[in-house]
Amino acid sequence: MKNETVALGPNQVVGAPVPRPQRSASVQTYIPEIAKGLGITMKHFFQNTKEMAFGQRNDPVLEGIEDGINCISYPEQKRPYPARFRGVHRLTQREDGAPRCVACLCCSTACPAQCIHIEAGEYPEGDPRRGYERFPKRFVIDELRCIFCGFCVEACPVDAIRMDTGVHAAPYDSREQFIFEKDILMGFPGRDGSRLTGNSRHEPGEGGHPGVDRDKH
Amino acid sequence: MEPLDQELDEAELEMPTEPMLLNVGPAHPAMHGTVRCVMELSGEIIEHVDVQVGYLHRGFEKMCERGTWTQVFPYVDRCNYVSPMLNNVAFALACEKMLGVTVPERCQWYRIILGELARMSDHLTCDGAMAMELGAFTPFLWMIKAREMIWDLLEEETGARLTHSFGRVGGMASPPTDNLKDNARAVTQHILSVVDEVEKLLLGNRIFLDRLEGIGVISQADAISLGWTGPCLRATGVAYDVRKASPYLKYGELDFEVPVGTTGDCFDRFMVRLAEMRQSARIIEQACQRMADKGPVNIDDPRIILPPKEEVYNTIEGTIQHFKIVMEGLKLPAGEVYAYTEGGNGELGFYLVSDGSGTPYRVRIRPPCFLITAGLERIITGAMMADVVPSFGSLNMIGGECDR
Numbered sequence: 001m002k003n004e005t006v007a008l009g010p011n012q013v014v015g016a017p018v019p020r021p022q023r024s025a026s027v028q029t030y031i032p033e034i035a036k037g038l039g040i041t042m043k044h045f046f047q048n049t050k051e052m053a054f055g056q057r058n059d060p061v062l063e064g065i066e067d068g069i070n071c072i073s074y075p076e077q078k079r080p081y082p083a084r085f086r087g088v089h090r091l092t093q094r095e096d097g098a099p100r101c102v103a104c105l106c107c108s109t110a111c112p113a114q115c116i117h118i119e120a121g122e123y124p125e126g127d128p129r130r131g132y133e134r135f136p137k138r139f140v141i142d143e144l145r146c147i148f149c150g151f152c153v154e155a156c157p158v159d160a161i162r163m164d165t166g167v168h169a170a171p172y173d174s175r176e177q178f179i180f181e182k183d184i185l186m187g188f189p190g191r192d193g194s195r196l197t198g199n200s201r202h203e204p205g206e207g208g209h210p211g212v213d214r215d216k217h
Numbered sequence: 218m219e220p221l222d223q224e225l226d227e228a229e230l231e232m233p234t235e236p237m238l239l240n241v242g243p244a245h246p247a248m249h250g251t252v253r254c255v256m257e258l259s260g261e262i263i264e265h266v267d268v269q270v271g272y273l274h275r276g277f278e279k280m281c282e283r284g285t286w287t288q289v290f291p292y293v294d295r296c297n298y299v300s301p302m303l304n305n306v307a308f309a310l311a312c313e314k315m316l317g318v319t320v321p322e323r324c325q326w327y328r329i330i331l332g333e334l335a336r337m338s339d340h341l342t343c344d345g346a347m348a349m350e351l352g353a354f355t356p357f358l359w360m361i362k363a364r365e366m367i368w369d370l371l372e373e374e375t376g377a378r379l380t381h382s383f384g385r386v387g388g389m390a391s392p393p394t395d396n397l398k399d400n401a402r403a404v405t406q407h408i409l410s411v412v413d414e415v416e417k418l419l420l421g422n423r424i425f426l427d428r429l430e431g432i433g434v435i436s437q438a439d440a441i442s443l444g445w446t447g448p449c450l451r452a453t454g455v456a457y458d459v460r461k462a463s464p465y466l467k468y469g470e471l472d473f474e475v476p477v478g479t480t481g482d483c484f485d486r487f488m489v490r491l492a493e494m495r496q497s498a499r500i501i502e503q504a505c506q507r508m509a510d511k512g513p514v515n516i517d518d519p520r521i522i523l524p525p526k527e528e529v530y531n532t533i534e535g536t537i538q539h540f541k542i543v544m545e546g547l548k549l550p551a552g553e554v555y556a557y558t559e560g561g562n563g564e565l566g567f568y569l570v571s572d573g574s575g576t577p578y579r580v581r582i583r584p585p586c587f588l589i590t591a592g593l594e595r596i597i598t599g600a601m602m603a604d605v606v607p608s609f610g611s612l613n614m615i616g617g618e619c620d621r
Contacts, residue, residue, distance in 0.1 A: 015456030015477025018488035021426040033421035040418050041355055065366055065403055084376040084391065106543045112288040149291045149382035154390070155543045157529045157536055163376075201530045 083191075086150045086163040088170075089141055089180070090188035092197035099186060100197040101160035102133040110155035115145035132204040139182040143169050159199035166191045236264050239602075243272045247350055247606045250616025252590065254605070261602045268593050273616035281580035285546030286312055286386060289580060294380045296582060297618040299342045300335035300561040302371065305384030310465060311556035311567035312386040315549050320388055320516055325466045326508035327393050330401055331374065331383075333497040333504070337408055338367045339561030339613070340448075340490040340497075347487060347610035348419060351428050356415040363411040366404045373400065386547055387522045388515030398505045405498040412494050429484035433596040433608030440481065443595070444588035447563025448489045449612060453481030459559040467507075473499050486611040521547060546575025562586050562613055586612075586619040 026032040044067075051057055051068050060072045060079060072079050081087065092100045103120035121137035123130040148169075152161050165188045172178055189195050236257040242248035251272035257265040277296060281289045293304040306328045313320065320328075345360030368378045374394055375381035383390050419425050435445075437453045450457055458475045460468040476492035478485025515522045519538045528535030551573035557566035563585030570579035589612050597608050 013456045013458065013461040013475055015451060015454070016474040016492075017454075017479055018476050018485060018492050020479065021420065021430050021484060023423075023426070027421050027423050027426070030423055033423065036421060037418050040414065065407055070362075082373040082376070084374070084394075085372065086376040104540075106540065110285075110288075110543050112284055112291050147291055147380065147382075148377060149380065150376060150390070151287070151291075151382070154523065157539050157543075159526065159530070199530050200527070 081166050081168075085166060086148045086153075087165045087167045088143065088188065089146075089152070089161055089163055089185055090165050090190065090195075091139060091182065091185040092160055092162060092190075092199075093186060093195045094197060094203070099135060099139070099160065099182065100158055100199060101136045101139060102158055103136040103139075104134075104157060106155040106157055107152035107161055110151040112149060112151060113145045113147045115142040115147075116140070116152060117142075128204045136182060139185060141180045141185060142178060143180055144175065144178040158201065159197045162190065164190050241605065243269075248609065249346065250614050250619060252614060252616065252619070254593075254609075256602070256605075258602060263597055263600055263602060263605070266594050266598055268590065270587070270590055271620050273620040275617075275621065277621040278580050278582065281577050283576070285575050286549055286577060287547055289577065290384055291380065291382045293384075293582075294382055295617055296584065296621065297339070297561055297565075297586070297615045298379060299615055300339035301379060301381055302331045302335035302375075302383065303339075303558070303560045303565065305381060306332050306466075307556070307558040307560065307565045308567055309384040309386055310558060311554060311569050312547075312549060314556045315552065315554040315569060315571060316386070316521065318387060318516055318518065318521065321513045322467070323393075323509050323512040324388050324514045324516075326504045327389060327397075327514065328384075329466055329468070329471075329504045330397070330501055330508070331371065333500045334367050334370065334401065334404070336561050337405075337494050337497050338364045340494050341367075341408070341411075343610070343613035344415070344487055344490050347483075347607060348415070348425070350606045350610050351425060353419060353422070353425060356418055359411050359415060363408045366407060370400050370404050385515070385522070387518065392514045393508075398508070401501055401505055405501050408494060409498050412491055416491065426484070428603075428607055429482065429487060429611075431480070431482050431484075432600065432604045433483045433486075433611060435481045435592060435596050437481065439595060440592070443592045445563065445592060446588070447560070447585050448493060449486055449589050449592075450563065451475065452478035452485035452489045454479055459557055459564055463557075465556075465558055467504070468500075471500055471503050473503075483607045483611040490613075548573065548575050557583070560585055562589060562615065562618070582618075582621060584618040584621065586615050590614045590619050 021027075047067070048069050058066050058068050058070050060070045060077070094100055103118050105118055105120075108114070108116035108118055117138065117140040118136050119138040120134045122134060129135075146169075148163070150163055153163050167188070186195070236259050239256045239258050240253065241256060242253040243251040248254070253269040253272065255267040255269065256263050275295075277292055281292055289308060290305060293308045294301040296304050341360040341364045345357040345364075349357035371381060372378045374397060375383040375390070435453060437455055440450050440453045441455065446457060446459075454477050456475045456477050459465070461475055473496045476489050476496065478489050523529075523542055524535040524538050529539045549569075549571040551571055553568070553570045555566055555568045557564050559565070564583065565585055566583035568579075568581040568583065569577065572578040593609060593612060593614075597605050600608065
């Protein structure tokens, strides 16, 4: 029983038929083909054992794509995550150690899993930032609810939240330990070891910034 | 008193002949996704089968109505979780069709490369798992190792192995990395060698051939009336491929073939997938050649795409635009649209209804798996119990997509 190949659509697409099984004598009698198949697997087997025996094991990072054994003996050996890897969040800091976050709630709005909780607060009287921006009194991320989509990083208008720690979500014993508060989030350094923000926006009062003292001009 | 043997002659010899009911699934190793088959067996022959889906139903379509259009991307990642990038691209294309915009050329090539890699990963998983279920474990391991390379590449591009959330309406989340082309070429080369080796290992194996050839046959008419698309339909000889029939992105300019089967049995479905991987490799090579190394990836429209970060930090216009998109959501014009692409398993369509607010009014997905799984009953009724495994394996039912 063979179906006709039909041409379809305005473009009259004609398919390229795939081959049917070739039942030659050697296939029908099992043995020769079994030997051939075993030959292929044995080729791999001996190649792999040779590599193991002579210590020629591939480097799983640099030669991960090569033939042979590319096992990573986790946790003794770890594969570095690529530059874009989205790991555990961190909150960046300013020069004086204050959080860069201005509690604008963009990240918690953009979050599809609704795992970010922010309570905004005013800087105290006399602080130059008072009246200019707010700060997060509480900044909580539930790492169990988080789906690591990276939308919060994209939504942040001041480069305050990042996912470039290069750390994947660690396993803990209890649910409470997955609730990351502000101090934990600010404690993570980035991949380069820095906790500083990359945001070039000026602090209030500095020359060139269009902020609080705009009315004076 | 009557003799004993007379009673034996008159009495009917009673055999328990009512059919045996057998549950396979929802958590059976041979059932890829969570699907349950209640089979009525007469001996080893399946008299009647009731295929029950829905064990992985998560309310995808309803959930989408909660957030913004952008927030749908993480959900579509989790529909077909073997080729999430194809879903990302399909949904982005549907939204762009509604907006009436086209992404820059570089982005189109980028989407093609990532999408074809995802298609390869889909086919590698299906063919590998199918071979494993028939007892051939080695090809499975080789193919999964090859798939791992695709996922490493996608991780390098997108930041996550599986749940990329990488598509955006009007572009991609980030531009291609510098070594995308080298990586894609190296990975496809390796996958082609794996495909060749798997072919050598399996196609001379009579046990494998006997278990696939002539099993799970479906006619062209049945396949079309069930709404089958993708490799399963093409295995019956119908050369329907959305990439050819109604080209989207840059597929119309590419040179590739549509592999079709001749009988519509499990063997054809297996071979069509293998052949499609070779075609995907051709597409990736052509796309790598034609994709520019420099140039915009996202469309230049501040109403759709978030402004560059430097502008957000330093200019009030950028900040306002950023806040408008994040807080209100991207506004799609009121109306409805159906956009369809070739997913890993067939025609993957999105039917979107927008009321003009930033939130989807209705998101309906046309999952190819759902319609294909509907045909499972037809292809295994009357077959032997052992034929269920290759038949179901060759359909490549993906729970997340089928049950939504």
